[in-house]
């Protein structure tokens with residue numbers, strides 16, 4: 033696992049944006065897995081400023097809240113506002129976890145597809161953040177390392193952490209659909225973005241500590257192609 037400590041948030045954002053740019057330029061038909069939250073916002077701004085050609089890129093979001101998707105707090109609204117409406121990506125090429133979950137997984141794999149665009153099998157590049165309890169996507173502590181896309185109940189800590197995006201803590205959805213840890217681990221390359229001292233301790237546990245389902249991000253130690261980017 034390559035661990036990179038960057039000077040500040042600006043450098044974190046531009047470094048990861050450069051990785052996405054390289055991927056898209058090298059392979060315009062790339063399948064990307066994309067995160068939400070506050071950490072990737074700067075990276076999306078950097079990406080938009082690069083004016084890349086997104087017309088052949090296919091994206092999959094890691095997770096969605098179970099909520100009305102037209103509300104501004106939905107991850108669908110977040111992606112439209114921060115990336116999709118600011119690039120030339122085709123609406124049909126951006127996917128959020130959907131039911132039946134096996135069909136979503138098939139779309140990622142590229143199996144059972146007649147779509148000629150679907151030329152690569154699986155996700156080429158997956159960008160992740162980490163929750164304060166060590167979750168990745170919405171795989172909360174205790175999630176099986178073999179888990180696939182599914183409906184989950186959110187941890188109390190996650191609901192508290194994410195309340196800042198809602199009117200109140202009671203307004204935060206309690207359920208979500210998330211890619212599983214097994215789904216994420218099938219990605220060819222994974223980049224973990226971590227911003228801020230408050231995440232340093234959980235990051236250290238995840239990447240240097242024991243590999244345990246109690247810290248979902250610790251599964252990344254088993255992946256052959258993971259890069260971690262951190263700034264204080």
Ligand code: GLP
Nearest residue numbers: 068069070071161162163169170
């Ligand atoms: C949410 C998302 C995660 C994200 C996490 C951290 O819970 N489901 O994918 O990694 O938030 O977000 P932030 O970057 O805002 O700390």
